Amino acid sequence: MILIWLISILFIGGLIAWASESYDKNYPRLVALITVVLDFVLMFMLLQTEPTSAGWISSFEAEWIPRFGISLYFALDGLSLLLLLLTGFLGVVAIGSAWDEIKVQPGFFYFNLLWTLAGVVGVFTALDLFLFFFFWEVMLIPMYFIIAIWGHENKSYAAMKFFIFTQVTGMLMLVSILVLAYAHYTQFGVYSFKYEDLISVNVSSSLQFWVMLGFFIAFTTKLPSVPFHSWLPDAHSQAPTAGSVILAGILLKTGAYGLIRFTIPLFPEASASFAPVAMALASISILYCAKVAFAQTDIKRLIAYTSVSHMGFVTLGVYAWNEQALQGAVMTMLAHGLSAAALFMLAGGLQHRIHTRNMSDMGGLWVRVPRMAVVALFFSVAALGMPGLGNFIGEFLALLGAFQANILFTVIAAFGLIFASVYSLWVIQRVFHGEFSSEHYDDSRLTDLSRREMVYFGMMMGGLIWMGMYPQPFLDLSQPVLAQLLNSTELVISNLVSTQ
Amino acid sequence: MMTITLADLIPLQPLLLVTLTVVIVMSAIAARRNYLGAYLVTAAGLLVAAFTAFYMMLPSADYQVTPLLIVDSYSLFFTGLICATAACICVFSYSYFSDLDDQKEEYFLLLAIATIGSIVLVSSNHFVSMVIGIETLSMSLYGMVAYSVQSDQSAKNSLEAAVKYLILSAAASGFLLFGMALIYAQTGTLEFSSIINGPVTSGLGEGFSVTALLLLFAGLAFKLSLAPFHMWTPDVYEGSPLPATIYLATIGKVATFVVLLRLIINGEVLSLEPVTQAISVVAMISIMVGNLLALRQENLKRILAYSSIAHMGYLLIALIASIDSGGTISVEAITVYLVAYVVMTLGAFGIASNLSTSRAELDNIEDYRGLFWRKPLLATIFTGMLLSLAGIPLTVGFIGKFYVFLSGVESQLWGLIVILIIGSGIGLYYYLRIVYRMVLTQKESMDPDITASSGDFGSQVVLVIAFCLLLFLGVYPTLLASLVESISLYVL
Numbered sequence: 001m002i003l004i005w006l007i008s009i010l011f012i013g014g015l016i017a018w019a020s021e022s023y024d025k026n027y028p029r030l031v032a033l034i035t036v037v038l039d040f041v042l043m044f045m046l047l048q049t050e051p052t053s054a055g056w057i058s059s060f061e062a063e064w065i066p067r068f069g070i071s072l073y074f075a076l077d078g079l080s081l082l083l084l085l086l087t088g089f090l091g092v093v094a095i096g097s098a099w100d101e102i103k104v105q106p107g108f109f110y111f112n113l114l115w116t117l118a119g120v121v122g123v124f125t126a127l128d129l130f131l132f133f134f135f136w137e138v139m140l141i142p143m144y145f146i147i148a149i150w151g152h153e154n155k156s157y158a159a160m161k162f163f164i165f166t167q168v169t170g171m172l173m174l175v176s177i178l179v180l181a182y183a184h185y186t187q188f189g190v191y192s193f194k195y196e197d198l199i200s201v202n203v204s205s206s207l208q209f210w211v212m213l214g215f216f217i218a219f220t221t222k223l224p225s226v227p228f229h230s231w232l233p234d235a236h237s238q239a240p241t242a243g244s245v246i247l248a249g250i251l252l253k254t255g256a257y258g259l260i261r262f263t264i265p266l267f268p269e270a271s272a273s274f275a276p277v278a279m280a281l282a283s284i285s286i287l288y289c290a291k292v293a294f295a296q297t298d299i300k301r302l303i304a305y306t307s308v309s310h311m312g313f314v315t316l317g318v319y320a321w322n323e324q325a326l327q328g329a330v331m332t333m334l335a336h337g338l339s340a341a342a343l344f345m346l347a348g349g350l351q352h353r354i355h356t357r358n359m360s361d362m363g364g365l366w367v368r369v370p371r372m373a374v375v376a377l378f379f380s381v382a383a384l385g386m387p388g389l390g391n392f393i394g395e396f397l398a399l400l401g402a403f404q405a406n407i408l409f410t411v412i413a414a415f416g417l418i419f420a421s422v423y424s425l426w427v428i429q430r431v432f433h434g435e436f437s438s439e440h441y442d443d444s445r446l447t448d449l450s451r452r453e454m455v456y457f458g459m460m461m462g463g464l465i466w467m468g469m470y471p472q473p474f475l476d477l478s479q480p481v482l483a484q485l486l487n488s489t490e491l492v493i494s495n496l497v498s499t500q
Numbered sequence: 501m502m503t504i505t506l507a508d509l510i511p512l513q514p515l516l517l518v519t520l521t522v523v524i525v526m527s528a529i530a531a532r533r534n535y536l537g538a539y540l541v542t543a544a545g546l547l548v549a550a551f552t553a554f555y556m557m558l559p560s561a562d563y564q565v566t567p568l569l570i571v572d573s574y575s576l577f578f579t580g581l582i583c584a585t586a587a588c589i590c591v592f593s594y595s596y597f598s599d600l601d602d603q604k605e606e607y608f609l610l611l612a613i614a615t616i617g618s619i620v621l622v623s624s625n626h627f628v629s630m631v632i633g634i635e636t637l638s639m640s641l642y643g644m645v646a647y648s649v650q651s652d653q654s655a656k657n658s659l660e661a662a663v664k665y666l667i668l669s670a671a672a673s674g675f676l677l678f679g680m681a682l683i684y685a686q687t688g689t690l691e692f693s694s695i696i697n698g699p700v701t702s703g704l705g706e707g708f709s710v711t712a713l714l715l716l717f718a719g720l721a722f723k724l725s726l727a728p729f730h731m732w733t734p735d736v737y738e739g740s741p742l743p744a745t746i747y748l749a750t751i752g753k754v755a756t757f758v759v760l761l762r763l764i765i766n767g768e769v770l771s772l773e774p775v776t777q778a779i780s781v782v783a784m785i786s787i788m789v790g791n792l793l794a795l796r797q798e799n800l801k802r803i804l805a806y807s808s809i810a811h812m813g814y815l816l817i818a819l820i821a822s823i824d825s826g827g828t829i830s831v832e833a834i835t836v837y838l839v840a841y842v843v844m845t846l847g848a849f850g851i852a853s854n855l856s857t858s859r860a861e862l863d864n865i866e867d868y869r870g871l872f873w874r875k876p877l878l879a880t881i882f883t884g885m886l887l888s889l890a891g892i893p894l895t896v897g898f899i900g901k902f903y904v905f906l907s908g909v910e911s912q913l914w915g916l917i918v919i920l921i922i923g924s925g926i927g928l929y930y931y932l933r934i935v936y937r938m939v940l941t942q943k944e945s946m947d948p949d950i951t952a953s954s955g956d957f958g959s960q961v962v963l964v965i966a967f968c969l970l971l972f973l974g975v976y977p978t979l980l981a982s983l984v985e986s987i988s989l990y991v992l
Contacts, residue, residue, distance in 0.1 A: 064976075064978065065977055067981040068906075105873070134893045134894075137892060137893040138893055138894060140892075141887065141892060141894075145939065148935075156936055159936070160932055160933075160936075163928060163932060164928050164929065167892075167928055171905075171921045172921065174902070175909065175921070178905055178906050178909040181906075182906070182909050182910055
């Protein structure tokens with residue numbers, strides 16, 4: 001039941017935030033903050049709950065469309081809970097980053113923000129595939145509005161591209177889901193969209209590959225991975241800061257979550273044979289996007305490309321499909337969620353102050369905004385994988401696990417770590433070092449980080465240090481889930497081998 | 501020799517009620533002209549007919565009234581849907597035509613007569629009633645399309661639209677009748693069910709049936725504006741007064757599609773492979789042509805015209821899926837999609853109609869710039885309708901698309917599914933273009949007449965109801981799904 005509350009609080013909070021605008025322009029942000037904090041507290045309460053024998057910390061099931069065996073089936077395990085906590089945390093941060101930035105139509109803005117979060121919470125907890133798809137799409141529309149209304153100069157194009165990419169690939173996934181449900185109908189005489197039911201469905205091996213591909217494309221578009229990544233730099237550079245935070249911090253993780261939860265467990269056989277291709281794509285993502293990032297002058301586009309590059313480690317870890325690699329993928333998701341969100345907030349903060357994202361116009365800002373420079377340095381070295389911070393744990397484990405699965409691609413992908421240090425330090429050098437000159441922009445509003453901003457960044461720094469220094473609690477939470485997933489697919493794969 | 505008893509007439513209650521409405525309105529106009537009175541009587545008559553039909557539909561009904569009309573739960577469901585939609589269109593029409601400088605009362609007469617034609621169409625399983633239905637519907641529509649032609653400041657090109665529709669529609673009727681004649685020559689009866697299984701006159705082979713059916717299909721494809729028979733659609737939609745466009749786009753399409761469905765299913769037409777292939781090709785062309793040509797349009801009515809071509813293509817996929825699905829899923833898919841299509845088309849055009857009058861139509865999408873901040877309620881409804889047309893979840897349009905996908909997967913029509921995905925992807929662009937206009941900030945230079953116009957209360961109520969229905973059926977489709985499941989059995 002608590003899962004229903006998690007989602008409906010956000011939906012209802014969104015409506016209240018929208019309605020409250022007519023009383024006072026400042027109410028929506030307050031309502032939004034209260035809503036998300038309330039949700040966050042509920043998520044924390046779930047941490048206390050012991051999982052049942054089936055592995056679910058909490059679950060809920062009710063009929064929805066009995067004609068097709070579709071139910072409102074939500075369930076939560078350690079993996080989902082970790083991602084929910086990330087969602088709640090970044091939700092608070094996103095509201096903080098929008099606090100002063102969003103002046104136009106705040107009511108509708110916070111409505112969209114909360115509904116996006118509700119969609120994400122739904123995605124992380126839904127275990128009926130129809131319901132999952134439903135939330136998968138629900139999080140798109142408000143995000144479209146956030147980019148299209150509060151975005152920057154080229155927002156129409158960016159919002160449209162974002163929406164069409166994710167929607168079209170989403171439809172591929174819908175067809176795949178329907179093929180599975182129909183296969184269940186032909187084998188058992190009833191339709192079902194339930195996760196557990198569909199795992200046991202046999203799809204002929206020729207069809208299985210295509211069905212798996214439907215899921216794979218939908219998830220790697222969201223992740224994103226080469227070759228479906230081209231929407232991301234546009235969406236990020238045009239979105240308002242809070243939009244970027246949600247997009248980079250949470251929305252990208254839904255793709256990785258989908259791969260771990262659905263693609264591989266549903267199609268262990270097809271995925272195993274597809275793994276080399278996926279790992280190759282991951283390596284290409286890591287290297288190619290690191291290279292492209294280096295060529296950017298727009299600071300937000302640069303961070304967007306580094307996001308694609310870092311998410312390559314996640315794909316690599318997932319398709320290595322052993323416990324270390326999966327742990328690494330999950331840790332990378334969490335750590336990258338924080339570090340990328342922080343970097344986008346810094347870039348957004350800079351744009352808010354000097355109205356440009358062009359790095360060639362900047363330089364020497366350390367003199368003027370020392371606090372901001374230090375914070376930026378921290379998150380840059382976090383992103384490049386400095387030991388002691390969360391990203392290092394994640395990428396190291398992912399590479400360690402991937403090495404056991406495929407040496408060649410792991411070696412190639414490891415070069416990404418070197419590239420990451422190059423572009424991260426290069427950004428710091430171009431923006432904060434050198435001679436200060438304000439001839440390209442108006443520096444009258446160039447102020448250092450405020451106390452409120454320091455609080456948010458401090459929280460995120462704390463999170464990264466915690467993950468880097470003492471990752472065990474995070475690993476403990478996700479370990480049983482990942483072990484169970486590995487176990488179930490191993491059974492299927494070995495059964496297949498023995499029957500052949 | 502057949503005699504019609506009083507008991508035979510009872511199943512025809514909805515039809516008779518609408519006819520009675522026509523007679524009352526006509527006599528009233530002859531006695532004394534009153535615009536409000538004509539409107540109220542027509543709308544009330546249609547609503548009563550709708551409720552009667554829905555009431556008779558449950559729990560089950562199955563009457564064959566003379567060989568011409570079949571009144572079962574399925575036809576009663578669509579009778580109800582059509583009458584309710586017609587009543588909604590009455591509401592839109594009342595405010596739209598209220599300042600027309602011409603006689604206005606007869607418009608409602610035409611609308612009600614067109615509805616009679618539609619009811620006959622959805623209850624028909626015989627070629628004679630099909631022709632009667634189609635012609636009654638079309639004849640009234642010519643009048644409705646050209647209704648504001650005498651007015652100085654009417655909708656643009658109303659006469660052109662009416663003449664175009666008249667000529668092409670007559671040509672389409674020619675195809676239809678010729679097809680029927682060929683089938684009659686072969687089987688000697690005019691019932692749908694005897695097309696394939698009826699007695700075959702020696703010497704006339706399968707090729708004969710195929711030709712006849714293709715002619716029939718071409719005629720209906722004209723009415724449904726399926727590509728390549730779609731040329732008239734954008735021009736007629738653009739030229740007609742908005743309420744007439746709504747009628748054409750909703751009831752005109754739905755009634756024709758239901759009769760096509762009965763023809764295909766009862767006649768087992770898809771067992772002839774060339775016919776199936778032809779329908780598949782038409783579906784593909786319609787989806788691609790409709791979506792691609794809508795991309796660069798600036799006129800709202802033309803965009804929705806092209807989008808309706810694409811939607812009819814999606815429906816054809818479900819129709820083709822009936823070829824080898826064991827269950828009723830493809831009939832259910834068509835039924836659900838038609839309901840969704842009516843709700844969202846009515847809503848989308850209804851917004852335009854609500855903001856327009858016969859003197860000034862808001863049909864350029866630039867006119868909707870900033871609507872979100874000017875009229876949040878109407879803009880929210882409009883956004884919902886457009887997202888529904890695009891097939892986004894939370895709306896009934898998604899449920900419709902879900903059914904179509906499912907029926908396609910069941911019959912393994914992979915090629916058509918790919919086309920459907922591509923078409924929907926293209927479709928997102930032009931729907932979102934309109935949504936994007938609405939969220940932009942308003943230009944200073946905009947015509948104050950456009951920004952100040954506020955629709956009347958009645959049509960806003962209808963729009964809110966349509967919006968609630970859109971969300972309710974989108975979020976909780978269970979009731980619709982089980983209802984449709986039970987009535988679809990009657991078609992098979």
